[in-house]
Amino acid sequence: MTEKSHAHALLGKLEDYIRNEFPVDAGIGKSPRELYEPITYILGLDGKRIRPLLSLLAYGIYKPNPESILSQAAAIEVFHNFTLMHDDIMDNAPLRRGKKAVHMKWNNNVAILSGDVMLVKAYDLLLPTASDKLGEVIRLFNKTASEVCEGQQFDMNFESLESVHEEEYLNMIRLKTAVLLGFSLQLGALLAGAEKSDAQKLYDFGVNIGVGFQLKDDLLDVFADQEKFGKQVGGDIISNKKTFLLIKAMELAKGEDAEALNYWLSLTEFDKEEKVKAVHKIYEKLGIKAFTEAKMNSYFEAGFAQYEAIHYKNKDYFHELKKITQDLIHREK
Template sequence: MKEKSLAAALLDKLETFLQEQNFGDSPKELYEPITYILNLGGKRIRPLLSLMAYSLYKNDLEKMLGPAAAIEVFHNFTLMHDDIMDEAPLRRGQATVHEKWNTNVAILSGDVMLVKAYDLLLQTEAKHLPEALRLFNKTAAEVCEGQQFDMNFESEEVVAAGDYIQMIRLKTAVLLGLSLQLGAVLAEASPEDAQKLYDFGVNIGIGFQLKDDLLDVFADQSKFGKQVGGDIIANKKTYLLIKALELAKGSDAEELKYWLSKKEFDKEKKVNAVKSLYERLGIKALTEAKMNEYFEEGFRQFNSIQFKQAEYFNELRQITQDLIHREK
């Protein structure tokens, strides 16, 4: 029998820990959605990063399970509320909480999820709790800021590329940074290493979102798992569209404006037309270059940390590389 990877072993411990949590029973409409969304099959990337970062320095992993679970519960709380704001019918292929129950249930259940995340964070050792709370609160506020910027962009005609990068830094990347930083802080790594791991997480988080933007347009449909071109159909202001609006001139600019303004259209025709325009403007190469810039900076930070357990360092690097090279 093949031996489990270090990451798989950590995830098993985390999953067991999460399943043992009793978030509450009554009223069931308040608590059932918490169990429901936590069991929808997420990859648990954020708590895994926390556990891996902790394991770079210490072996007593049980001390990290509560704080790592807090990050996962907080992340799913944000998804529950984001789905309401986006009016999303599906999450990981299943009905979203507000669709399965209703919007009011999803709001209230999400609220109590945030409370339960703090309950889990309170399992942090007393000497580290003030710092853990400070970092957690800072990140929680930044995630909300990122979501608000994202909503603001929907009604703004022009969004600068730098503003988009800042939005994804806040909405997505800072939570990856916190996941790694918190593991390092609780394992009593040096402040320098904790900061480098945070910077690593933020940089790869930005890179991952740019990768998602690319895959939405250029992925192999048979591997992608969802409709290619969804962002194009929705006129979503991704890095690709922002750069295209910035660079398109003459007939290219007119064609892009035409597709962005059209209310009724053939979806496949629009996707193919905008994708061709992106190819003419070299948008794919530009986005790949920007994405790789963040990945390279992230690994520069990561490779300079003073870890104690090399096997976790090597596996954490491999996990990140696998995510970078994914095709879906």
């Protein structure tokens, strides 16, 4: 097998599994149709399926036939999309992956209720787990789900705060984004019968990589090549989003830099391009890109140190999971 064939084959099987569980004609035979069509819709919006793929590959590191846990892997994808459906309502986001968000295509009430069904379905998809592992899987899933909600609440709280400390922000992205990546890896290892110490290392690897991924997103939003990025560079600057870059700039800016930054943050009406250029210039002067890269790389390095310490049984899956993660780290969009 070639290096990429495991992931390619597993993604194909995962897509087939999700389509069978949530067919396009989901409303036929299931009523009311409005409850089920949004679920099929959001699951069909070209998601990368990174989280369930991590579960499948982590399983393959320890045991053959990761296809045997397609149901549990799909549970993670369904839960992830449930959170996105509800997040879009809270953020009043018009688009999801370039298409209308569910609450815009239908309405808020439909999106809330369909999301509720998705959460129930995620539990249903975990049920094929062996009885001796099911209790622990549900416990860890519940812990992760609660933490994701905690992260979302912290993120919303930050919108009304004048300042957010670096550690508060890092904890928020750990909860909102990273713990689900960690659980995805941990789940695959546990289902494969890996030692709990290895499953914990994989969890810690996922969490550290997840925090690094979000810092990478923060960085790309400001410093990406517009042609490669695929969306407007500087969106976080325009919205005054409290990313690591802004938090660090507010900490470091003194004198005229602080005055200029506060000026742009205080405006309710402004030229978007002018604001992006002005704040970008402040970031460059303060060396914010280098600070962010250093913090991001510290998480990546910690994560890979944990990954290299696991006791794998299948080196092909071990190396492929590592390569997929490295490719995500080096992305430019």
